[in-house]
Amino acid sequence: MERIVVIGANHAGTAAINTILDNYKDKEVTIFDSNNNISFLGCGMALWIGNQITSPDGLFYCSKEIFEQKGAKVYLETIVYHVDFEKKVVFATGKDGQSYQQPYDKLIIASGSLPISPNIEGTDLANVQFVKLYQNAKEVIEKLHESMIRNVVVVGAGYIGVELAEAFNRIGKKVTLIDNMSTCLSGYYDREFTDIMSKNLESHGIKLAYEETVTSLKGNGKVEKVVTDKNEYAADMVVLGIGFKPNSQLGKDNLKLFKNGAYLVDRHQQTSIPDVYAIGDCATVFDNSIQATNYIALATNAVRSGIVAAHNACGTPLESIGVQGSNGICIWNLKMVSTGISLEKAKKLGYDAAAADYEDTQKPAFIQHDNYKVKIRIVYDKKTRIVLGAQMCSEYDISMAIHMFSLAIQEQVTIDRLKLTDIFFLPHFNKPYNYFTMAALQAE
Numbered sequence: 001m002e003r004i005v006v007i008g009a010n011h012a013g014t015a016a017i018n019t020i021l022d023n024y025k026d027k028e029v030t031i032f033d034s035n036n037n038i039s040f041l042g043c044g045m046a047l048w049i050g051n052q053i054t055s056p057d058g059l060f061y062c063s064k065e066i067f068e069q070k071g072a073k074v075y076l077e078t079i080v081y082h083v084d085f086e087k088k089v090v091f092a093t094g095k096d097g098q099s100y101q102q103p104y105d106k107l108i109i110a111s112g113s114l115p116i117s118p119n120i121e122g123t124d125l126a127n128v129q130f131v132k133l134y135q136n137a138k139e140v141i142e143k144l145h146e147s148m149i150r151n152v153v154v155v156g157a158g159y160i161g162v163e164l165a166e167a168f169n170r171i172g173k174k175v176t177l178i179d180n181m182s183t184c185l186s187g188y189y190d191r192e193f194t195d196i197m198s199k200n201l202e203s204h205g206i207k208l209a210y211e212e213t214v215t216s217l218k219g220n221g222k223v224e225k226v227v228t229d230k231n232e233y234a235a236d237m238v239v240l241g242i243g244f245k246p247n248s249q250l251g252k253d254n255l256k257l258f259k260n261g262a263y264l265v266d267r268h269q270q271t272s273i274p275d276v277y278a279i280g281d282c283a284t285v286f287d288n289s290i291q292a293t294n295y296i297a298l299a300t301n302a303v304r305s306g307i308v309a310a311h312n313a314c315g316t317p318l319e320s321i322g323v324q325g326s327n328g329i330c331i332w333n334l335k336m337v338s339t340g341i342s343l344e345k346a347k348k349l350g351y352d353a354a355a356a357d358y359e360d361t362q363k364p365a366f367i368q369h370d371n372y373k374v375k376i377r378i379v380y381d382k383k384t385r386i387v388l389g390a391q392m393c394s395e396y397d398i399s400m401a402i403h404m405f406s407l408a409i410q411e412q413v414t415i416d417r418l419k420l421t422d423i424f425f426l427p428h429f430n431k432p433y434n435y436f437t438m439a440a441l442q443a444e
């Protein structure tokens, strides 16, 4: 029986494992994960902290028992500390001290990512929190309940930071949100969009501290203040959300790496060593918007890459079609979605790029309820006319609309093709002069 070993059983690992166990009954699957739980949806963390859901139970969608019922051997709380890529053996140690030497025919590495820790004084003080695991969220919530935490400083106004700033504000904390860039969500949207989010955050009482670099965290055992290059902020808790780095410790000396340390994989999720696959946050993706290898840490990419690796490892060739980094956020009622790259990013990357913008209501003016403003931007390459990105925001749920742009980028569609794309009309939903069409028609 062919032996497949999977290291890491969160979103990427779980997708790969389920694909193997559901489709290839003739494989012997052995799973190692250092954590005591699997499949925790980090996206639920802000909802849980902000009391928008009453329990974290629904944030897990798989378990050791489910894998075992399907025939896998599962070792949780067991850390893989070494892989002998020549002899094809994985070495692991359990929390109970038990050691394992597990040979493999195919290896799938799904070791994910780690939160980036800023290189500053004070990160070891109590109440300085990283927010990645279920345990991290639980600890934050316990501290919020138990101690006198009034001032929360969130460092990093990316997706985690903005979502958590809302969550802490919802439960009555005084929140300061710091980012070293001049706006929030700068990795995903242009300023015309992020300004709307900043206004949203400020109008709910969140203090924004952009273009400030944290230089140290001060306190006496517990954190008391955050010092930046421009200010000082009182802090009973500090949450660090300044991005993820790939966790590629196990293969860093043997496997080829991307510039940020992620395992470099091909369209089959294969690493530079045959029979070794890497998936999810520890690996690269092919980014269709820039037509190049990239690093984009998202659960959606993790799941798809897991499925691709599983089929390839089991002998069914399957190529990834690449990704666009499609993403979304909802803060109070403001929904923002984007795919591909922003205009600012496109220009930084050297594209002769332009944006086609439009603003309208979702439905005709005679529809007087649930009829919200929508703002849309399509970014395209002026030379090739190919769509590079799209951004939308509204209080209306426009989220599904971004998928059309995701597909357009995947298929390298030009903005001119989008001008006359067939978009249905019904006043309950939209307008005959649809804002997709109208935005595309603005293209020079």
Ligand SMILES: Cc1cc2nc3c(=O)[nH]c(=O)nc-3n(C[C@H](O)[C@H](O)[C@H](O)COP(=O)(O)OP(=O)(O)OC[C@H]3O[C@@H](n4cnc5c(N)ncnc54)[C@H](O)[C@@H]3O)c2cc1C
Pocket (backbone or CB within 6 Å): 007, 008, 009, 010, 011, 012, 013, 032, 033, 034, 035, 038, 041, 042, 043, 044, 045, 046, 078, 079, 080, 081, 110, 111, 112, 113, 114, 131, 132, 133, 160, 247, 250, 279, 280, 281, 282, 297, 298, 299, 300, 301, 302
């Ligand atoms: C607060 C928060 C909110 C998020 N919201 C979203 C969202 O809304 N949408 C979205 O698409 N993405 C979101 N993400 C990102 C998403 O969670 C990650 O992209 C996703 O978890 C990646 O999955 P993964 O399985 O590749 O890696 P990870 O989730 O990092 O899992 C890696 C696994 O490998 C195990 N492991 C690592 N090293 C070893 C070892 N040596 N031995 C044994 N086991 C090991 C770990 O214990 C872990 O279980 C969010 C993340 C956070 C933190």
Ligand SMILES: NC(=O)c1ccc[n+]([C@@H]2O[C@H](COP(=O)([O-])OP(=O)(O)OC[C@H]3O[C@@H](n4cnc5c(N)ncnc54)[C@H](O)[C@@H]3O)[C@@H](O)[C@H]2O)c1
Pocket (backbone or CB within 6 Å): 043, 118, 155, 156, 157, 158, 159, 160, 161, 163, 178, 179, 180, 181, 184, 185, 186, 187, 212, 213, 214, 241, 242, 243, 244, 296, 297, 298, 327, 328, 329
């Ligand atoms: N809604 C979603 O899809 C969602 C939600 C949460 C997380 N995620 C994903 O999880 C990953 C991690 O999220 P994240 O929020 O940590 O990363 P991020 O890349 O979204 O944001 C990091 C932020 O930290 C800022 N930053 C970097 N270094 C800093 C420093 N030294 N001081 C101050 N600010 C600094 C950046 O400017 C950026 O705004 C991302 O890939 C993200 O897309 C997605």
